[in-house]
Amino acid sequence: MNANEPIRILVVEDEPAIAADLCFVVEEVGYEIGGTASSVDEALKLIEDEDIDGVILDANLRGVCSSCVADALRAKKLPFFVLSGYLQRQLPEPLCGAPFLAKPYDQEELTSRILALAK
Amino acid sequence: MTRGSSKVTAGAAWIDVAERRSGGFFFGDSETAAAIAAANWARSPLGLPQTWPKRLRVALEICLNSAFPIAIFWGSELCLLYNDAYHGLLADKHPRALGRPAREVWPEIWDVIGPMLQGALTDGVPTRSEDLQLHMMRNGRRDEGYFTFSYSPIPDDDGTIGGVFCPVVETTDRVIGERRLRTLRDLAALSRAEDEGEACRLAASVLAVNGYDLPFSAIYRFDEERVEAELMATTGVRAGGRVAPHRIPLGDPDPIRGDIWGLAEVARLTPGRVAIRTIDARFGDPPCGPWPAAPDEAVLFPIVLLGQDRAAAALIAAVNPFKRLDAAYAYFLDRVAAKIASAMTDARAYAAERERAEEIRVRELALRRTEAELREAQRLGRIGSWRWSGRHDDRGGASPYLARIFGLDPAAPPPSFAEQKGMLYAPADWAKLDAATRETLRTGEGFELDLPAHRADGAAIYVTIRGEAVRDERDAIVGLRSTVQDITERKQAQERVELLLREVTHRAKNLLTVVRAVARQTARRDSPMAFAQHFDQRIAALGASHDLLVQNEWRGVELHALTRSQLAHFHDLFGARIRIEGPTTVVKPAASQAIGMALHELATNAGKYGALSTDRGVVHIAFGVTSEGGEPHFEMDWRESGGPPVVAPKRHGFGHMVILQMAKHALGGQVTLDYAPTGVVWKVSAPLDNVIEPAQGED
Numbered sequence: 001m002n003a004n005e006p007i008r009i010l011v012v013e014d015e016p017a018i019a020a021d022l023c024f025v026v027e028e029v030g031y032e033i034g035g036t037a038s039s040v041d042e043a044l045k046l047i048e049d050e051d052i053d054g055v056i057l058d059a060n061l062r063g064v065c066s067s068c069v070a071d072a073l074r075a076k077k078l079p080f081f082v083l084s085g086y087l088q089r090q091l092p093e094p095l096c097g098a099p100f101l102a103k104p105y106d107q108e109e110l111t112s113r114i115l116a117l118a119k
Numbered sequence: 120m121t122r123g124s125s126k127v128t129a130g131a132a133w134i135d136v137a138e139r140r141s142g143g144f145f146f147g148d149s150e151t152a153a154a155i156a157a158a159n160w161a162r163s164p165l166g167l168p169q170t171w172p173k174r175l176r177v178a179l180e181i182c183l184n185s186a187f188p189i190a191i192f193w194g195s196e197l198c199l200l201y202n203d204a205y206h207g208l209l210a211d212k213h214p215r216a217l218g219r220p221a222r223e224v225w226p227e228i229w230d231v232i233g234p235m236l237q238g239a240l241t242d243g244v245p246t247r248s249e250d251l252q253l254h255m256m257r258n259g260r261r262d263e264g265y266f267t268f269s270y271s272p273i274p275d276d277d278g279t280i281g282g283v284f285c286p287v288v289e290t291t292d293r294v295i296g297e298r299r300l301r302t303l304r305d306l307a308a309l310s311r312a313e314d315e316g317e318a319c320r321l322a323a324s325v326l327a328v329n330g331y332d333l334p335f336s337a338i339y340r341f342d343e344e345r346v347e348a349e350l351m352a353t354t355g356v357r358a359g360g361r362v363a364p365h366r367i368p369l370g371d372p373d374p375i376r377g378d379i380w381g382l383a384e385v386a387r388l389t390p391g392r393v394a395i396r397t398i399d400a401r402f403g404d405p406p407c408g409p410w411p412a413a414p415d416e417a418v419l420f421p422i423v424l425l426g427q428d429r430a431a432a433a434l435i436a437a438v439n440p441f442k443r444l445d446a447a448y449a450y451f452l453d454r455v456a457a458k459i460a461s462a463m464t465d466a467r468a469y470a471a472e473r474e475r476a477e478e479i480r481v482r483e484l485a486l487r488r489t490e491a492e493l494r495e496a497q498r499l500g501r502i503g504s505w506r507w508s509g510r511h512d513d514r515g516g517a518s519p520y521l522a523r524i525f526g527l528d529p530a531a532p533p534p535s536f537a538e539q540k541g542m543l544y545a546p547a548d549w550a551k552l553d554a555a556t557r558e559t560l561r562t563g564e565g566f567e568l569d570l571p572a573h574r575a576d577g578a579a580i581y582v583t584i585r586g587e588a589v590r591d592e593r594d595a596i597v598g599l600r601s602t603v604q605d606i607t608e609r610k611q612a613q614e615r616v617e618l619l620l621r622e623v624t625h626r627a628k629n630l631l632t633v634v635r636a637v638a639r640q641t642a643r644r645d646s647p648m649a650f651a652q653h654f655d656q657r658i659a660a661l662g663a664s665h666d667l668l669v670q671n672e673w674r675g676v677e678l679h680a681l682t683r684s685q686l687a688h689f690h691d692l693f694g695a696r697i698r699i700e701g702p703t704t705v706v707k708p709a710a711s712q713a714i715g716m717a718l719h720e721l722a723t724n725a726g727k728y729g730a731l732s733t734d735r736g737v738v739h740i741a742f743g744v745t746s747e748g749g750e751p752h753f754e755m756d757w758r759e760s761g762g763p764p765v766v767a768p769k770r771h772g773f774g775h776m777v778i779l780q781m782a783k784h785a786l787g788g789q790v791t792l793d794y795a796p797t798g799v800v801w802k803v804s805a806p807l808d809n810v811i812e813p814a815q816g817e818d
Contacts, residue, residue, distance in 0.1 A: 014709060014785070015629055015632070015633055015709075015712075016712070016713045016716070016777070016780075016781030016782070016784050016785040017633040017636045017637055017640075017716070017777070017781065018629070018632050018633055018636050019781070019784055020636060020640060020773075020776050020777070020780060020781055020784075021635070021636030021639055021640060023780075024639075024640065024643070036784055038709075038784055038785060038787065039787070042787070060625065062709055084625070085624065085625035085626070085627070085628030085629045085632070086621065086624070086625050090621060102628070103628040103629060103631070103632040104628055104631040104632040104634075104635050105632065105635075107639070
């Protein structure tokens with residue numbers, strides 16, 4: 001990773017207001033938005049096409065479980081954390097094994113999670 | 120009348136011959152011949168034998184020499200002569216009858232035989248009678264008798280009719296014997312009775328035909344306690360009268376209502392013993408039956424049923440007043456009593472058999488009812504039951520509902536436990552069940568398992584299986600009894616509730632996150648005062664679109680309703696300055712939220728700076744599906760006009776992001792916001808699938 005290039009984060013979240021908030025926070029910590037996706041297909045396409053350094057992944061996208069997105073991220077060894085209103089243990093593999101941030105989240109915790117994606 | 124004396128001498132020559140040969144008036148050496156010889160004929164209408172006509176003497180000689188009973192009636196007085204064989208008919212009338220006019224010998228039957236004899240004598244026509252009933256006085260009483268005889272005219276020496284020749288045989292024993300035999304035979308041929316009462320009545324119907332031997336009769340049955348006898352049937356006498364009351368209190372001394380027959384004694388008699396009662400004045404005027412006189416005695420028989428040691432009933436048989444109760448008569452009555460006993464025994468056995476059959480039928484019915492009830496209960500409870508030995512290859516026995524649960528053919532035997540593996544249960548689940556049953560067979564402890572299973576058609580079901588050990592009478596475990604309850608519906612309902620709870624939690628947290636995001640974004644730009652106002656409005660707008668979503672059971676929101684709810688502030692302007700155009704369109708939950716929030720922000724801006732900030736501006740909202748440019752897609756416009764000139768804002772706040780980025784993000788299409796000087800224009804164009812809820816009922 002080139003130190004001069006900004007870190008690009010993909011925001012995968014189907015709820016518009018939350019997605020907007022996430023984008024603000026990403027930009028606040030000094031990272032760039034590498035893209036936003038509100039469905040599994042969109043997310044998979046962006047992961048494939050875009051140059052991305054980390055991902056914020058909502059566990060449920062328009063009623064579809066996003067575990068296959070997590071699979072793709074694992075395969076590409078891309079860091080990500082899971083964001084969900086479900087309990088972590090209610091999630092299927094591999095979502096339940098990934099770093100987890102519960103909704104509604106705390107601003108500081110969100111910030112530290114986003115920063116951690118670049119380490 | 121003068122013939123006799125005038126003809127007497129005609130046969131003198133013949134008599135002389137006889138005298139010569141025998142040395143006297145000699146008719147042989149029979150007893151009767153001796154009596155004739157010894158009799159004093161001087162006072163007889165026949166006169167002295169020497170004077171008897173030759174023809175008479177010839178006939179008499181034939182008579183006396185015959186071993187067959189023969190009588191000769193001679194002369195106008197029909198004086199009686201007979202032989203030794205005839206003595207039996209006369210009984211105690213011999214020897215007084217010898218030479219007497221027949222009318223004097225048999226005054227009691229003269230009304231019958233008189234005309235017959237006179238006819239033969241006068242007209243010379245022979246008669247022939249078979250089994251003629253003649254009740255002669257014999258040994259001091261009138262005696263029922265039957266006779267087969269003929270009256271044949273005997274010519275006198277002068278050619279006229281001098282007398283009547285009468286060979287006779289008494290058929291009394293045969294006639295009565297046949298009559299009694301018929302009664303016994305008919306009794307034996309009676310069809311089987313339903314009960315003892317009917318047996319008695321059927322027997323009585325046979326006895327009624329034989330009034331000669333049974334002028335009247337009655338059958339009484341004793342009650343269990345030997346307190347009372349109940350009349351079952353009568354013949355020849357009215358039931359319920361003095362002779363045959365309906366009920367007789369045993370041993371009661373009352374002369375009228377009491378035990379007039381002395382049945383208490385009969386109840387104690389052993390088989391073969393009888394009691395004899397004189398029918399005296401106490402019985403009033405007893406019926407006579409076919410006889411001209413009432414019976415003067417009755418024989419009482421105990422009726423003992425087969426296999427019992429005391430009398431169950433009594434037969435009262437009135438005795439023929441014209442017949443001596445001799446051994447044959449007594450035997451006959453004894454047989455009658457025996458036949459009644461056997462008919463009652465049969466009836467009782469039949470009744471018992473019928474009762475047993477009825478009992479079995481009732482038990483079977485009850486069993487069938489219980490089975491049906493069990494079947495219905497199993498159906499209602501969705502429970503099937505299975506009983507098996509515990510061996511893997513055993514099919515055991517299953518209740519019909521078990522087949523229903525698993526979709527198996529109820530007519531076929533259930534699959535063996537080994538066959539159930541993979542068929543009804545996945546191998547891992549089968550192994551759990553196998554382990555549980557083994558444990559129960561080993562320890563006797565029951566088990567309960569909830570397992571997923573499969574119907575024969577492959578459909579997934581969920582069952583609760585309970586099992587317990589079946590033990591034999593020595594308490595050894597011999598198998599397993601189990602119930603299988605279909606809890607699929609309950610399980611599904613439970614899963615639905617769990618899913619719903621999970622979803623509700625998820626949505627609530629999501630909503631909290633949305634609220635949080637709205638708050639933070641609003642706070643970024645606004646002063647605390649403005650924050651409170653804007654935050655309130657945005658949350659209220661979110662709430663309004665959420666209401667619509669809930670009203671429609673989260674299946675989407677109608678776009679007209681959504682638009683009106685978000686522009687509720689300006690509801691006075693609907694139709695006039697706010698025009699909404701478009702077909703009824705149901706949008707998806709996520710899209711409804713994004714569109715709703717965008718409409719809220721657009722309306723807020725319009726009210727502050729745009730078309731709705733003056734009293735002339737107009738907002739035109741249009742939406743619909745169009746196929747322009749290829750694939751059908753959703754389009755929506757917000758077009759302001761008539762307001763103050765538009766100035767594009769220098770910096771964009773949360774509202775701008777909602778109107779543009781969020782809408783684009785949620786709808787996945789093109790969203791533009793044009794700050795045209797004549798009025799703000801917001802345009803959305805998005806793939807149909809992202810926005811429109813498929814119509815209900817379509818797949």
